[in-house]
Amino acid sequence: MKTQNSFIKSIDLSLLLVLPIVFLALLTFSLNASAQKTTKAKTENAATSDDKEVMKEGAYQKVDEMPLFPGGDTALLKYIGDSTHYPKEAKIKAIQGKVITRFMVKADGTVSNVSVLRGVDPLLDHEAVRVVATLPKFTPGKLKGKNVPVWYVVPITFTLK
Numbered sequence: 001m002k003t004q005n006s007f008i009k010s011i012d013l014s015l016l017l018v019l020p021i022v023f024l025a026l027l028t029f030s031l032n033a034s035a036q037k038t039t040k041a042k043t044e045n046a047a048t049s050d051d052k053e054v055m056k057e058g059a060y061q062k063v064d065e066m067p068l069f070p071g072g073d074t075a076l077l078k079y080i081g082d083s084t085h086y087p088k089e090a091k092i093k094a095i096q097g098k099v100i101t102r103f104m105v106k107a108d109g110t111v112s113n114v115s116v117l118r119g120v121d122p123l124l125d126h127e128a129v130r131v132v133a134t135l136p137k138f139t140p141g142k143l144k145g146k147n148v149p150v151w152y153v154v155p156i157t158f159t160l161k
Contacts, residue, residue, distance in 0.1 A: 043063045051095035058113075059104045059149035060141065067105035067138040067150050076135075080156055083131045090123040091160065097121070098157045107147040117153065118156040 068078035095119030097128035104113040114132045119125040132154065 011121050012051075024101070030045050051131060059106075059151045061151050063141040063143040063148060063150050064145075065142040067109070067141040067152055069138050070136060076154070079135065080131055080154065083134060084127060084156065084157060085157075086160070087123040087127055090121065090127075090158070093121075094160060095121045095124060096159050097124065098155050099151065100153060100155050101128050101132045102151060102153050103135075104133050105138045105141060105152050106149045107140050109140045111135045111138070120158065124158050127158075 069079070071078075098118075098122050099116060100118040102113075102115050102117045103111050106112055111133065114129050116125045116129060138152075140147040142148065
C-alpha cells in the first residue's frame with residue numbers, strides 16, 4: 001500500500017513537471033502557426049495594395065515598360081528645347097528656374113492632363129505646359145503586356161544667357 005501511494009505521488013510530481021512543458025510546446029506551436037498566417041496575409045495584402053497604389057488619378061506610376069518618346073529621352077529633351085520659347089516678359093524680369101511638369105501618356109500614346117508639379121512663375125509655368133501639350137505620340141507604357149495610361153514627369157529648365 002505504501003509503495004502504491006509513493007508511486008501515485010511520483011506520478012503526480014512527474015505530471016506537474018510534464019504539464020508545463022507540454023503547455024509551453026502547444027503555446028509555441030500555436031503562436032508559430034498564427035505568425036505564419038499573419039505573415040501570409042500581410043504578403044497578400046501588400047501585393048494587393050501595391051496594385052492599388054500604382055493606379056492614381058486614372059494612370060499608373062509604376063509599370064513593366066515605361067512610355068517611350070520616339071527617339072528616346074535625348075530626343076524628348078531636344079524636342080522640348082527646340083519648342084520652348086522664353087517668354088519676353090520673363091526675360092525682362094530675369095525670371096529663371098526649373099518647372100517640373102507632369103502629364104499622362106494614355107494607352108494610345110497621346111499626351112493629356114498636363115500640369116505643373118512645381119512651378120517657378122506663371123509665365124514660365126504656362127510655357128512649360130504649352131510645350132508639353134504639343135509632344136507627339138509616345139510608345140505607350142505596358143503593364144503585364146497591356147497598354148496602360150502612365151504618369152510621366154519632365155523637368156524643364158529655363159535659364160538666361
